[in-house]
Amino acid sequence: MVETAKPAVKPDDQTKDKDVKDAKGKGKPLTEEEKKKQEEEEELSEEDRQLKEELEMLVERLKESNTGLHKPTLETLRTLIRTSTSSMTAVPKPLKFLRPHYQTIIDVYQKWTDGDNKRFLADILSVLSMSYAEEGKRESLRYRLNGSAESAGSWGHEYVRHLALELIAEYTALTDGEEDSTKMAVTPDTEHVLKEALDIVPFLLKHNAEADAVDLMVELEALEHLPQFVDKDTYSRVCLYLLSCVQFVAPPDDVACLKTAHQIYRQQEKYTQALQVSMRMQDQQMIQEDFNNCPDLLMKKQLAFLLARQQLGVETEDEEIQEILNNSRLSENYLELARDLDVMEPKAPEDIYKSHLEGNRTGHGGGNVDSAKQNLASTFVNAFVNAGFGSDKLMTATEDGSWIYKNKDHGMMSAAASLGAILLWDVEIGLTQIDKYLYSQEDHIKAGALLAIGLVNAGVRNESDPALALLSEYVDNKNSALRVAAIVALGIAYAGSGREDVGELLTPLVGDYKLSMEISSLACLSLGLIFVGQENGDVISAAIHTLMTDREDGDLKDPYAIFMGLGLALLHMGKQSGADATLAALEVMENSLAKTIMVLVDTCAYAGTGNVLSIQRMLHYCNDHIDAEKENDRFQAFAVIGIALIAMGEDIGTEMALRSFNHLMHYGEPVIRRAVPLALGLLCASNPLVHVLDVLSKYSHDNDQDVSTNAIFAMGLVGAGTNNARLAQMLRQLAAYYHKEANHLFIVRIAQGLVHMGKGTLTINPFHSNRTLMSPVAVAGLLVNLVAFTDTKNLIFARGHYLLYHLIISAYPRLLMTLDENLKPLRVTVRVGQAVDVVGQAGRPKTITGFQTHSTPVLLAYTERAELGSEEYIPLASVLEGFVILKKNPDYEADEAETAGK
Numbered sequence: 001m002v003e004t005a006k007p008a009v010k011p012d013d014q015t016k017d018k019d020v021k022d023a024k025g026k027g028k029p030l031t032e033e034e035k036k037k038q039e040e041e042e043e044l045s046e047e048d049r050q051l052k053e054e055l056e057m058l059v060e061r062l063k064e065s066n067t068g069l070h071k072p073t074l075e076t077l078r079t080l081i082r083t084s085t086s087s088m089t090a091v092p093k094p095l096k097f098l099r100p101h102y103q104t105i106i107d108v109y110q111k112w113t114d115g116d117n118k119r120f121l122a123d124i125l126s127v128l129s130m131s132y133a134e135e136g137k138r139e140s141l142r143y144r145l146n147g148s149a150e151s152a153g154s155w156g157h158e159y160v161r162h163l164a165l166e167l168i169a170e171y172t173a174l175t176d177g178e179e180d181s182t183k184m185a186v187t188p189d190t191e192h193v194l195k196e197a198l199d200i201v202p203f204l205l206k207h208n209a210e211a212d213a214v215d216l217m218v219e220l221e222a223l224e225h226l227p228q229f230v231d232k233d234t235y236s237r238v239c240l241y242l243l244s245c246v247q248f249v250a251p252p253d254d255v256a257c258l259k260t261a262h263q264i265y266r267q268q269e270k271y272t273q274a275l276q277v278s279m280r281m282q283d284q285q286m287i288q289e290d291f292n293n294c295p296d297l298l299m300k301k302q303l304a305f306l307l308a309r310q311q312l313g314v315e316t317e318d319e320e321i322q323e324i325l326n327n328s329r330l331s332e333n334y335l336e337l338a339r340d341l342d343v344m345e346p347k348a349p350e351d352i353y354k355s356h357l358e359g360n361r362t363g364h365g366g367g368n369v370d371s372a373k374q375n376l377a378s379t380f381v382n383a384f385v386n387a388g389f390g391s392d393k394l395m396t397a398t399e400d401g402s403w404i405y406k407n408k409d410h411g412m413m414s415a416a417a418s419l420g421a422i423l424l425w426d427v428e429i430g431l432t433q434i435d436k437y438l439y440s441q442e443d444h445i446k447a448g449a450l451l452a453i454g455l456v457n458a459g460v461r462n463e464s465d466p467a468l469a470l471l472s473e474y475v476d477n478k479n480s481a482l483r484v485a486a487i488v489a490l491g492i493a494y495a496g497s498g499r500e501d502v503g504e505l506l507t508p509l510v511g512d513y514k515l516s517m518e519i520s521s522l523a524c525l526s527l528g529l530i531f532v533g534q535e536n537g538d539v540i541s542a543a544i545h546t547l548m549t550d551r552e553d554g555d556l557k558d559p560y561a562i563f564m565g566l567g568l569a570l571l572h573m574g575k576q577s578g579a580d581a582t583l584a585a586l587e588v589m590e591n592s593l594a595k596t597i598m599v600l601v602d603t604c605a606y607a608g609t610g611n612v613l614s615i616q617r618m619l620h621y622c623n624d625h626i627d628a629e630k631e632n633d634r635f636q637a638f639a640v641i642g643i644a645l646i647a648m649g650e651d652i653g654t655e656m657a658l659r660s661f662n663h664l665m666h667y668g669e670p671v672i673r674r675a676v677p678l679a680l681g682l683l684c685a686s687n688p689l690v691h692v693l694d695v696l697s698k699y700s701h702d703n704d705q706d707v708s709t710n711a712i713f714a715m716g717l718v719g720a721g722t723n724n725a726r727l728a729q730m731l732r733q734l735a736a737y738y739h740k741e742a743n744h745l746f747i748v749r750i751a752q753g754l755v756h757m758g759k760g761t762l763t764i765n766p767f768h769s770n771r772t773l774m775s776p777v778a779v780a781g782l783l784v785n786l787v788a789f790t791d792t793k794n795l796i797f798a799r800g801h802y803l804l805y806h807l808i809i810s811a812y813p814r815l816l817m818t819l820d821e822n823l824k825p826l827r828v829t830v831r832v833g834q835a836v837d838v839v840g841q842a843g844r845p846k847t848i849t850g851f852q853t854h855s856t857p858v859l860l861a862y863t864e865r866a867e868l869g870s871e872e873y874i875p876l877a878s879v880l881e882g883f884v885i886l887k888k889n890p891d892y893e894a895d896e897a898e899t900a901g902k
Contacts (some may be wrong), residue, residue, distance in 0.1 A: 052097045055080065059101045062108045067117070074120045081127060081155075095131050102132045122147035127155050130162045138173075141166040145192055152196075153203035160200050164212055167197050168219040194222055202229050210237045211840045218245065218253060223260045227267055235268045237840075243277070243772065244839040247610040247650050251576065254609075255281070262286070266293075272878045275303050276769055279310050282533055282574055282776075288314050298821060298885060302876040305883040309768060309812070311459060311496040311777050320823075326461035329823075331425035333883065334388050334761075334813050336825055337857045343759040347385050348393040349378040352756050353749070357732055376411040377746045379403070380804060381753030383418035387811060388758060390429065392422050404437075409444055410799040413481065416440075416448025420455025421808050430456035431466055438470075447485035450474055451802060454489025458809045459777070467493035472505055484522055488802070491526025495809045496777035498534050503527060510542040510564070513551060517558035520546065521567070525784065528567030529809070533574050533776040543568040544585050547593065556593045559794035562634075565597030566787050569604040573776045579605035596635040603642030604783075608766075608774040610650040615657070618642045622664055622672055637675035637790045640664060644679035645783070649767045649774055654683055658692070665699070674706040678786045681714030685782060686765040686814070687862040688724045697730050701737070709747045710789055716751030717782070720807075721814060722861070723760030731755065743797050750804065763814035764807060765862050770835065770879045781810035816866050817857040818873075819885050826886060827855050829869030836865075 044052065061073040080094045098105075109125055112118045126143035133139035140162060144152070152160050171193050197220055204213035217226045230238050242261040246254045258281050265274035271294045278286040287307070291314045294300050300316075304324035307314060313325055323329065338344050378394070386392040394403040395418055404415040416437050423430035434456065437449035450471060457467040467490065474486035487506065494502050509515060509523035524546075527539045543564055547556070555561065572579035579601050586598045599621060606614040621639035643660060647653035661676045668676070677699050684692050696718065699711035712734060719727040731752050738744035757764070766778035784806035788795045795803060820826040833851025848865050860866060866880040873886035 048093060051080070051093060055094060055097045056101070059098070059104060062105065062121070070117045071120070074117065074124065077124055078120075081124065095128065098128060099132055102128055116148070119146065119148040123150065123155075127159055130159055136169075138166045138170050141170055141193075141196070145196065151203070152200050153207075157207060157209070160203055161209070161212060163196070163200060164204070164216045167193050167200075168216065171220050194220060194225075197222065198225055201226070205229055205234045205238070208842055210234055211241050214238060214241050214245065218249065218257070221253075221256075223253075223256045226260055227263045230264050230267070232268060235264050235270070239264055239273065240839050247653070266290070270878065271299055272302060272306060272876065275306055276773060276878070279306070279312065279773055284312075287312060291316070298887065299876055301823065302885045305885070306769070306877070309882050310773060310775055313461070313497070324823075326463075327425065327459055328462075330460060330813075331388065331390075333817055333825070334425065334815075335390070337761060337813060337815050337817060338389060338759070340857055341761065341859070343761065344389065346389065346392045346397075347756070347759060349381040349385075349749070349753075352381055352385055352752050353735065354732060355735075372406075372408045372411060373742050373746050374749070375403075375406045376414060376801065377749035377753075379407060379411070379415045379418050380750055380801075383421035383805075384750075384753040384757045384807075385759060387421045387762060387808065388424040388426075388813075390423055390426055395419050395422060396433065404445055404448075410481075410801070412442060412444040413448040413451065413485065414802050414805075416445045417451035417455060417485075417802060417805060419449075420452030420458075421805065423452075423456050424458065424808065424811075425456070425460050427456055427460055427462050427466065431470075443479055443481050447479075447481040450482065450485040451489045451492075451805065454492040455805060455808055457493035458495065459812075461497065468499075468502060468505075475505055475509070480516070480519070483519060485802075487519065487522050487526050491522075491529040492806065492809055495529040495780065496532050498531055498536075502530055503536060503539065506530075507538055507542050510539065510567075511546050513546070517551065517555045517564075518560040521558070521560045521562070521564040524567035525563040525570075526567070528570030529777070529780050529784075532570045532780045533572070535571055535575055535578060540568065540571055540582060544582065547591070547597065548585075548589050551591075553591055556591050559791050559798075559800075561593060562596065562787055562791070563784075565593060565600050566783060568597060569600035570776075570780050570783070572601055572605045573779065574607055574609070574774070575605050576609065576611070577605075592632045596632060596638060599635045599638045599642060603638065603645045606646045607776075607779055608649045609646060610653040611646055614646050615643055615653075618646070619660060622668060625669065633669065633671045634790065636669065636671050637678075638787075640668075640672055640675035641679045641682060641783075641786050641790075644683040645779070648683050649771060657683055662695075670704060670706075673702075673704065674710055675790060677707065677711035677714040678789055681717035682782055682786060684718045685810075686718070686720045686722060686763040688719045688722055688727055690726075692718055693724075693727055693730070700734055705744075706792065709744060709792055712744065712747045712751050713785075713789055716747075716754035717764065717785075719751075719755040720764045721754075721757040721760060721762035721811070723756055727755055728752070743792075746797070754807070757811065758813070761813055761815065761859060762811045763862065764810040766810065767862075768812070769881060770865065771862075772879075775810075775812075778810040778812070781806045781808070814860055815857050815882070816860055816880055817883050818875075819883060821885065821887055823885070825857065826873075828873060828886065829853055829855055830858060830866045830880065831869055832858055832860065832864055832866045834865075835863055 058073050058077055061069050081092070105121070105125060105128065109118065109121050112121065122143045126140050126147055129139035129143055144163060152163055171190060174190050174193065197216055201213045201216065204210070204216070214226065217223045226238070239261040242257045246257050249257060258277055262274055262277040265277065271290060275287065275290045278290050291300065291303055291307070294303060297318070300318070300321055301324060304321045308325050308327045316322055316325070382392050382394045390396070404412050407415045419434055419437070420430065423433060431453065434449050434452045437445055437452070440446050440449070453467055453470050471486045471490050471493070474482050475490070477483045477486070487509070490502055490506065506523045506527050510520055510527065512520065524539070524543050527536070531539060547564065568582065572582060582601055583598055586594055586601065599618070602614065603618065618639040622636055624636070626633040626636070640661075643657050647657040661679060664672050665676050677696055680692055680696060693715065696711045696715045700708050700715065702708045702711065715727060715731065731748055735745060735748045738748060764778065764782065766775045766782065767773065768775065784803055788800060788803045794800070816830065818826050818828050831848060831851040831853050833848035836845070836847055836849050838845045838847055848867060853869055858866065860881060868875060868880070871889055872892050874889045875884050875886055877884045
């Protein structure tokens with residue numbers, strides 16, 4: 001026994017002695033490796049040397065022909081490897097000492113006949129291969145598959161992680177069709193790989209490695225197997241990670257991640273989270289099922305609040321739920337918030353301008369440079385600032401509407417329409433106040449009243465359908481102004497509703513070549529708003545047919561023609577590859593608008609997805625140097641806006657987009673430079689980031705007039721509804737700087753109105769529910785304005801200024817209001833702070849930082865998150881945002897009683 005063990009020990013001893021002799025006798029210097037070995041030998045403690053000798057002896061035993069010794073030897077080896085403790089950074093001692101014998105053990109394995117011992121040895125070789133096998137050979141996995149099939153977790157966490165990596169590599173090799181050259185008994189195939197993966201997933205989930213488990217299933221394209229292993233302790237971390245992966249994986253994996261998260265939430269009966277995922281997928285059938293399968297009536301009401309925020313409807317027979325879905329109480333709750341914050345007092349435009357701070361140059365609101373234009377600006381400022389409050393100092397303060405007559409022609413239309421914004425969401429009172437203007441002798445005032453009807457109904461559904469009843473008779477009116485107002489108003493009133501009856505009323509106007517391009521295009525835009533993201537086939541075919549055949553090239557040069565393209569693009573909002581057929585049809589078109597509309601459709605299809613390939617396509621469009629006099633270069637402007645549209649809502653994408661815009665501003669053509677400020681406005685809507693404001697402030701003094709006006713408008717978008725004091729100061733300085741430029745001053749005023757929108761209680765950012773959901777309607781409202789600002793001369797500064805009212809459909813109170821079980825406001829304390837990304841973090845990390853404690857209702861900024869201050873109530877919503885129903889926590893009352901008893 002001892003004699004057979006000698007050769008294993010001898011080489012080391014010999015080497016040691018020989019090295020020393022060589023060094024002494026011949027004076028030969030030792031090589032680096034020899035020195036290292038000598039030092040290691042000298043450094044070994046008595047305990048380590050004993051372990052090393054024991055392991056060497058065990059290896060020798062494996063080489064013996066006496067098979068009876070093999071089983072106990074293997075068990076000893078296994079025990080030594082498993083019980084070894086080492087620091088995280090060092091290789092465990094047994095593995096380190098077995099390194100020289102790795103090849104010897106492989107030779108032994110190959111000589112043994114099949115049986116339990118050989119499988120046992122395969123397990124040990126699998127663990128050793130983790131450290132010593134040649135990289136890329138996946139030896140660990142191959143020995144594992146030929147082993148005894150005992151749980152991989154018994155060898156420890158590091159081994160399981162290594163195995164997961166080899167499984168992914170093996171699966172990739174198999175699907176790529178690589179040849180297998182191993183001489184193993186079991187050659188891996190996808191079935192073996194999946195079986196092995198399903199064996200280690202439970203271990204990963206139990207040991208806080210949810211991210212590794214998800215990654216493994218994503219890479220093996222086997223996500224559908226994940227839900228069976230997830231339980232109440234692991235579901236939240238698994239789903240959070242799955243949902244955060246959506247933006248970083250290529251289709252169709254993104255949909256698979258969403259579906260798996262949805263299935264897990266449904267399994268765990270987390271209805272609000274499940275519904276949020278369904279809404280993110282824009283799957284109407286799934287949404288209806290989530291709603292119907294919820295057994296609790298109070299929870300259904302909470303789901304209804306979520307659906308109402310996204311402006312989606314479901315079928316229900318419960319009147320109270322229908323009322324929530326219709327947003328009928330939105331006005332009442334919004335005014336409750338205003339009273340609580342003490343902002344009910346109407347504000348006049350001058351309260352916003354603070355002209356006395358602009359210096360003496362400007363006189364009253366910008367001197368008399370163009371008083372009609374300044375009055376028009378004041379009309380919009382008044383509408384935005386007092387939006388939804390039901391009272392103001394210009395329109396509702398006087399019975400005769402004298403303010404309207406301080407405007408000219410189309411200005412009267414916008415002035416009358418401003419009533420709709422002031423009375424926003426309050427349909428009954430709103431319609432009675434607007435009614436008197438419908439009988440005006442002045443067509444523009446009448447048209448404004450029609451537009452006001454649309455605005456007052458924005459985002460609110462009503463059983464009696466007053467908007468359709470009042471507006472439908474004007475759709476075919478001979479008077480162009482009334483007709484335009486009715487068409488635009490229908491689009492605003494029914495945005496996102498998918499109402500077929502409204503669609504039937506407007507679709508014929510799209511294809512009627514006898515009508516002016518303005519009317520056909522605005523009809524298509526309104527249809528795009530009504531069926532946003534719903535791919536309505538009738539509207540798509542009508543729009544494509546009109547663009548391809550019915551219209552002359554002269555018609556397509558009309559400033560309003562672009563809205564037909566935008567209407568078509570809105571229908572594909574968020575549908576990704578669903579827009580391919582439309583893009584293919586546009587590709588064969590040979591008119592001047594074809595490329596521009598293609599870019600619009602492409603960007604809308606990928607809105608908010610962060611799709612890198614789409615962003616690259618848009619950047620590619622910006623490379624071209626086009627002679628604007630020979631061909632239409634406007635598609636480049638929409639490519640720039642498209643970058644923001646695709647990247648928004650995702651932090652890394654936003655950062656990258658901001659850097660791209662910096663380059664485009666330096667090296668881009670004029671048309672690209674003019675669009676960059678608009679793209680910044682979209683990217684950071686209602687989110688006044690300091691560095692973005694500084695960039696826009698710089699552009700607002702640009703020599704190119706279009707760049708500067710767009711930058712000023714973008715400042716308004718970035719600060720919309722935030723009351724940002726620094727931005728308000730910047731705009732006051734701009735008002736003084738541009739006091740002689742009527743158009744610039746007009747836009748400065750609009751921007752000032754936007755910053756103070758709803759007196760600081762509204763947001764126009766389309767992302768909500770912890771920034772996980774994008775409202776297609778809100779995106780559509782923003783896009784209408786950005787498209788209009790790519791041609792301010794013919795639209796905003798001409799008679800198309802009423803297009804600014806499309807911002808109203810993007811507006812929503814940025815509040816958190818807690819309600820009791822009877823849906824009445826309930827005051828509780830909440831902590832509001834900056835949201836922290838907790839994806840993949842261990843334990844129970846804090847979700848907010850730097851918080852302050854408030855009493856509800858409270859206002860939330862774009863980057864803020866709230867959590868309840870105590871455990872007295874249980875929120876029915878997973879995200880504390882918008883309207884949240886609370887119910888009493890029975891455990892809290894029991895704890896209180898217990899404490900009192902003591």
